[in-house]
Amino acid sequence: MIKFHESLSESSVNLRYLQPLLLGQRVAHQRLARICHCDYNREITLVAEYIEKDGERSIIGASRMSKLHGMDVARFSILISDQFQGLGLGNELVRRIEEVAKADGVRQLFALITPDNQPMQHISKKLGFSLALTSDQKMIEITMDIPAAQVK
DSSP: OHHHHHTOOHHHHHHHHSSOOOHHHHTOHHHHHHHHSOOTTTEEEEEEEEEOTTSOEEEEEEEEEEEOTTSSEEEEEEEEOGGGTTSSHHHHHHHHHHHHHHHTTOOEEEEEEOTTOHHHHHHHHHTTOEEEEOTTSSSEEEEEEOOOOOOO
8 A cells, every 4th residue: 555655646646635645644554554444334445456477466546435424425535546547447446436335225425526636527427426516616526326226
């Protein structure tokens, strides 16, 4: 996870965290422990790995979903290593987080993004999310209502 964060540009960090965060802040032990050892009843992080020819694995993307307490709504986020952006990985991670949400009984997924986050706006529209400016007009809220899982 530390190597993953080392692969991120300042621009990618700003788009994901909505503010600049130094590498040391992003990879602090307490923060990474919370992310890597989460309460799976409330949150989950999916990662995409790249396997080198020598067998070494690298995390190249992560999507995180956190359920809101006592609700069937969850917030999600996504972050892709700079060199793997624009290849469809973001699409796939959001699609898989949607599958996890549906299986967990989440009825709505949402995220907040900045208006300049064109890649996330593109992914959101492509996958059927609704986009709307927040009341203060500073952010875009993307939402998707998830139909209940069909029992067979």
